Amino acid sequence: MNKWEDNKAWFLVIPVFLIVAVSAIIPLMTVVNYSIQDIFGPDNRIFVGIEWYQEALSDHRLHAAFQRQLLFSGLVLLIEIPLGILIALTMPKRGWGASLSLVLVALPLLIPWNVIGTIWIIFMRPDIGLLGSAINGLGIPFDHTAASLDAWVTVMLMEVWHWTPLVVLMAYAGLQAIPEAYFQAARIDGASAWSVFRYIQLPKMRGVLTIAILLRFMDSFLIYAEPFVLTGGGPGNSTTFLSIYLVKQAVGQFDLGPASAFSIIYFLIVLLACWIFYQALLKVGTGDKQ
Amino acid sequence: MAQIDLNKLAHSYLSKPTSESDFALQEMNLSWKDGHAYALLGPSGCGKTTLLNIISGLVTPSHGKVLFDGNDVTKQLPQERNIAQVFQFPVIYDTMTVYNNLAFPLRNRKHPEAEIRERVHEIAEMLELEDVLNRRAANLSADAKQKISLGRGLVRSDVAAVLFDEPLTVIDPHLKVMLRRKLKQIHARFKLTMIYVTHDQLEALTFADQVVVMDQGQILQIGSPQDLFENPQHTFVGHFIGSPGMNFTPCEIQNGTVHIDDRHIQIGPGYENLSGHFELGIRPEFLTLHNENIQGSHQVTIQGTEDLGNCTIVTVLLGKHSLKVKMPEDQEVPADIGFLEFPPQWIRIYADGKLINAISTENRNRELAQ
Numbered sequence: 001m002n003k004w005e006d007n008k009a010w011f012l013v014i015p016v017f018l019i020v021a022v023s024a025i026i027p028l029m030t031v032v033n034y035s036i037q038d039i040f041g042p043d044n045r046i047f048v049g050i051e052w053y054q055e056a057l058s059d060h061r062l063h064a065a066f067q068r069q070l071l072f073s074g075l076v077l078l079i080e081i082p083l084g085i086l087i088a089l090t091m092p093k094r095g096w097g098a099s100l101s102l103v104l105v106a107l108p109l110l111i112p113w114n115v116i117g118t119i120w121i122i123f124m125r126p127d128i129g130l131l132g133s134a135i136n137g138l139g140i141p142f143d144h145t146a147a148s149l150d151a152w153v154t155v156m157l158m159e160v161w162h163w164t165p166l167v168v169l170m171a172y173a174g175l176q177a178i179p180e181a182y183f184q185a186a187r188i189d190g191a192s193a194w195s196v197f198r199y200i201q202l203p204k205m206r207g208v209l210t211i212a213i214l215l216r217f218m219d220s221f222l223i224y225a226e227p228f229v230l231t232g233g234g235p236g237n238s239t240t241f242l243s244i245y246l247v248k249q250a251v252g253q254f255d256l257g258p259a260s261a262f263s264i265i266y267f268l269i270v271l272l273a274c275w276i277f278y279q280a281l282l283k284v285g286t287g288d289k290q
Numbered sequence: 291m292a293q294i295d296l297n298k299l300a301h302s303y304l305s306k307p308t309s310e311s312d313f314a315l316q317e318m319n320l321s322w323k324d325g326h327a328y329a330l331l332g333p334s335g336c337g338k339t340t341l342l343n344i345i346s347g348l349v350t351p352s353h354g355k356v357l358f359d360g361n362d363v364t365k366q367l368p369q370e371r372n373i374a375q376v377f378q379f380p381v382i383y384d385t386m387t388v389y390n391n392l393a394f395p396l397r398n399r400k401h402p403e404a405e406i407r408e409r410v411h412e413i414a415e416m417l418e419l420e421d422v423l424n425r426r427a428a429n430l431s432a433d434a435k436q437k438i439s440l441g442r443g444l445v446r447s448d449v450a451a452v453l454f455d456e457p458l459t460v461i462d463p464h465l466k467v468m469l470r471r472k473l474k475q476i477h478a479r480f481k482l483t484m485i486y487v488t489h490d491q492l493e494a495l496t497f498a499d500q501v502v503v504m505d506q507g508q509i510l511q512i513g514s515p516q517d518l519f520e521n522p523q524h525t526f527v528g529h530f531i532g533s534p535g536m537n538f539t540p541c542e543i544q545n546g547t548v549h550i551d552d553r554h555i556q557i558g559p560g561y562e563n564l565s566g567h568f569e570l571g572i573r574p575e576f577l578t579l580h581n582e583n584i585q586g587s588h589q590v591t592i593q594g595t596e597d598l599g600n601c602t603i604v605t606v607l608l609g610k611h612s613l614k615v616k617m618p619e620d621q622e623v624p625a626d627i628g629f630l631e632f633p634p635q636w637i638r639i640y641a642d643g644k645l646i647n648a649i650s651t652e653n654r655n656r657e658l659a660q
Contacts (some may be wrong), residue, residue, distance in 0.1 A: 185347050185381040189442060190369040190398035199383040199394075 014160055028267075041084060062215035062262065064237065065245040066269075069221060072155075072241060074265035076220040079160055084167025085205070088175055089197070091168075102172070105165045113162075117229025120158045144231065148238035151231050155239055158226055163219065167212045174208035175201060210281040214274055221270055291347060292359040292372075292450040294345060296323040299354035301340060307352070314340045315355065316508045320482050322451065323480040327474070329498035331488060333530070337507040338487045342453050345485065358450050375453040376443040377599045379537035380435035384428040388419055399446070413441045416476060432460050440469070444476060445651045451483040458493065470497055491531050503527050519573070520636075525643045528571050534603060537577070537613045538640065541570040548639075551609045553588050558634045560648025569640040574616040579604060580629040581622070587629035595623050606630060608625070 035053070038046045056062060091101045111119070124132040126143045135142040144154040178200065185197045224243040227233065233240035233248070240248075246266065250259035296610045301315040310316065315337045322328060322345075330338045343349040345356060347368035355364045362370050363535075369660035374395070383391050392410045400410075407494065414420045427438055436457065443452050443542045454473075458466045474497065477484055488494050494501050495515040503526075505520065511523040522528035528536030541550045541586060548555040555570065580587055590606040590613075604623055607608045608630060615630070617623060639646045 159441065179381075181377040181378065181379055181381050184343075184368075185375070185377060185439070185442075187368045188346060188373065189395040191394070192398070195398070199385060204383045281319045 002074065019107050031260045031263050032284070033260075034256050036265055037257055048257065052258045053265070055258055056262045056265055061237070062242075065240055065242050068238075068240065069242045072159075072223070073217055075156060076159055076163070076216055077213060079156070080164045080167050080216055081209065083160065084164050085171045085209075087168045088171035089162070090125055091172055093176065099110045102169070105168050107165075109163050109165050109169075111162075113225040114229050116162055117226045120154065120226075122229055124154050146235055147177065148235060151235060151239050155227050155230060158230060159220065159223070162226065163216060167216065170208040170212045171205055174205035175249065178204045205279075210278070213281065217277060218274060220272060221273070291481070292449060293324045293358075295344075295355075296320040296356040298348060299344065299351055301344060301349065301353065302350045307595040311573060314507055315344075316506075318509050319640075320502075320509060322483060324483055326500055327477045327484045327486070327498045329486045329488060329494035329501045330504060331491060331494040331501055331530070332504035334489055336504045338489075339455055341368050341504070342375070342455055342485065342487050345638050346373050346453050347371045348375075366543065368638070372446075372448060372450045373453065374443040374449045374451075376455065376457045379457045380432060380439045382427040382435050382438050382622050384426075386427055387424055387428050388414075388430070388438055389423045391438050392419075392423075393444050393447055395442055398549065409445055413445050416444075416472060417441050433462060435470070436461055437439060438472075444480075444482075447480065449482070450561055451485060454484065454486040456488055457486075466493075471495065491533075491586075495531075503530065505530075521638070521645065522571070525569065525640050528638075530571075532572055532573060532575075534614045534616070536571050536573050538569045538571045539608070539611045539613065541568055541639075542566075543568050543639070544611045548637075550611065553609070555588075555632050555637070556586055556634050557632075557637045557639070561639060561646070563638070564646065566641075568646070569643075571638040571640055572613075572632060572636055574603065574608075574614040574634055577613065577615045577631070578631040579606065579615050579617060579621075579624065580631060581624050583629045586630070587631040590628050590630045592624060592626055592628055604628075607618065655660075 026244050036047060036049060038048045038051075040046075087105070091105070092098045108116070121129075123129045124142075126132045126136050132142060132144075141147075141152050144151045182200050182204075183196065186200060191199070222243055223241055224247070225239060227239050228244055228247075231239045233244045243266075246259060246262055248260065249255050296318060298317055298319060299315065300313055301318040302313045302328055304312050307313055330341065340349060344351045346364055347363070347370070351364065352559050352625060354646075355529075357360055358371065368375075383394060386394070392413060393406045396406045396409060411420070417440060419437055419441060421435070422434065425433065428437075432537065440454075440457060443454070458469060458486070461469060470493065473484070473486075486497050488496070488497075493597055495518075499514065501510060501515060502509055503516055503524075511518060511527045513521075518531045522536060524530065525536070525538055528538065539550055541548050541555070543549075543561065543564045543566060544567055546557075546559075548557050550563075550570065581589075583589065588608060590604045590608045593605040593607050595605070595614065596603040599619070601619055602617045602621075602623055604617055606613050606615055606628060613630070
């Protein structure tokens with residue numbers, strides 16, 4: 001019997017296949033389709049091959065946005081992962097204090113993203129914002145709408161405030177899962193607090209930290225709503241990250257072809273970066289060479 | 291190495307204990323002598339792990355004192371006391387090699403590297419870990435991991451005592467026997483004070499030269515395995531040690547004459563002044579079951595037999611009391627009716643669960659006479 005054709009299992013697979021097709025594959029293929037044509041209107045399009053890809057890859061504004069994006073994601077990981085672990089370590093392990101601190105820490109995660117942008121606009125305003133006017137009050141001129149550095153500081157602060165809690169929650173869950181006997185054994189062995197962290201807590205958190213790093217990298221690499229609301233990509237182009245640039249191109253200028261080509265490249269970059277991270281993190285601390 | 295004394299020690303996990311049941315450990319005075327191998331035996335939840343954690347300092351007792359060689363260490367942290375402890379489940383430092391795992395307790399105490407190397411190799415050789423010394427500990431089997439945990443407990447030569455908290459629970463049965471023998475060898479070689487917590491009587495009896503039996507936070511008896519078997523001080527010890535446990539049957543005593551219902555049971559001397567309701571205890575191993583009615587035996591109904599291969603456990607009914615008899619494999623079990631003999635030298639008499647010694651009765655007489 002031909003297993004390929006006469007197989008009732010197809011009927012079981014088809015629904016999932018259709019859902020994935022409609023939700024992911026067809027939209028993606030539409031983008032691929034756009035990316036190789038120049039579109040003037042619904043019935044007016046020209047096949048251009050890989051021209052948009054060549055254009056996107058040689059676009060120096062895109063290069064700048066890409067470098068900005070790498071710097072941003074790098075800083076996010078460098079700040080949020082250690083800070084998240086540090087906060088998780090200091091949180092109470094049980095009792096009402098544990099519940100209270102979990103709720104407090106999780107609060108920023110519950111706020112809609114565009115609202116976060118709005119909160120920080122007000123918070124950082126040099127005239128009436130709590131932090132903005134406080135900094136100015138100290139004699140340091142600070143205005144995130146005027147100075148690039150100030151805009152960066154504001155976006156980073158917002159990002160760290162918004163997303164470190166996710167790292168905290170994951171690290172905390174990882175810490176809670178360590179059996180008490182490990183800490184007891186470490187006390188008997190005379191281990192210092194640093195040794196306990198280095199040889200018990202950190203290795204045991206490897207799994208959750210892998211996920212946390214991947215999530216924070218992907219999310220920060222795709223960040224859009226908060227900086228769009230806060231700075232709109234400015235001043236100048238100083239906080240124009242990849243997705244803000246992409247939306248400017250696709251929606252602002254309606255250049256669907258170049259924007260599509262750019263989207264495909266963007267998607268491939270994220271995919272590649274995640275794969276590299278994942279492979280690297282799988283190997284860390286397991287003793288496998290390579 | 292040191293002698294460990296527990297002085298009026300009691301522990302409650304509640305902040306304000308009011309009744310006796312609030313205590314995980316009832317008040318006890320106990321000495322663990324230098325260089326002995328002890329087993330702490332009792333059912334789950336009887337407080338043996340609590341007692342062990344108090345000795346190691348992981349738990350601070352609510353009442354009483356812990357003394358190492360006469361020095362009060364009650365308030366000292368585990369790292370300040372000179373003590374090693376091995377836990378039920380293997381605790382290893384995943385990212386370290388086996389060698390570094392074993393060296394860890396020594397390095398934390400700043401021993402010179404040369405001494406560490408010598409000591410680690412010595413322990414690794416004894417536990418047969420030499421082949422894997424340079425491997426990462428994380429990728430080894432559960433057995434090997436627990437051997438590393440044992441090794442970390444044994445690697446320090448200067449400890450007051452090595453405490454084991456059911457360390458062989460996760461080990462395969464055939465390896466269990468091997469490791470237990472290793473521990474005995476290590477004990478013989480280094481003369482370490484060892485306290486071994488277990489709920490497995492076989493493990494306790496084969497490991498230790500002194501067994502401490504606990505139940506419900508109390509120490510019921512301390513003795514050699516033979517002592518626990520022949521003279522259980524408490525009915526619980528009789529039940530708990532031995533397989534099957536000791537038989538206990540209610541009996542009437544009138545000036546030293548024992549009756550179970552209306553049957554007269556002959557017992558040894560020393561109980562002459564005893565009268566009232568008691569319990570008669572006898573090991574299944576010491577009861578004899580005959581085919582015919584011989585002098586001093588009692589007719590019983592055979593209820594069931596279990597053939598264990600090297601012996602047969604027979605359940606018999608004496609009147610309405612059920613007793614177990616352990617018979618050698620080569621002896622034939624009577625069909626329905628048998629005749630049970632109680633050897634007087636193995637009969638023990640208990641009141642309120644506690645053993646009444648024949649000699650102590652004499653002492654009591656002397657006291658009464660005075």
